[in-house]
Amino acid sequence: MSQALPDNGYWVCFDTTDNNSCDTIWWPNGAQTWKTLEDLAPGTYYWQVKEAATSVEADGGQWWSFTKAFGVSGKFAPENRHG
Secondary structure, three states, X not given: OOOOXXXXXXXXXXXXXXXXXXXXXXXXXXXXXXXOOOOOOOEEEEEEEEEOOOOOEHHHHOEEEEEEOOOOOOOOOOOEEEO
């Protein structure tokens, strides 16, 4: 069963490789439950959030994805669950 992470600090990873692993870097996100991304190239991005103190990944380690189309901007919602 998936559980939400406690609200005591998050790290987030955005990646372009679908392999259930962070091949870029984990970015600190404080206690915010949102992240603003700017200047993304068109393509599919995979993302995950982990709790800062224990490094426990959200949703049992399941990765999510979204696709940015050329010329489209605004808020994106998760499209697919990977894992």
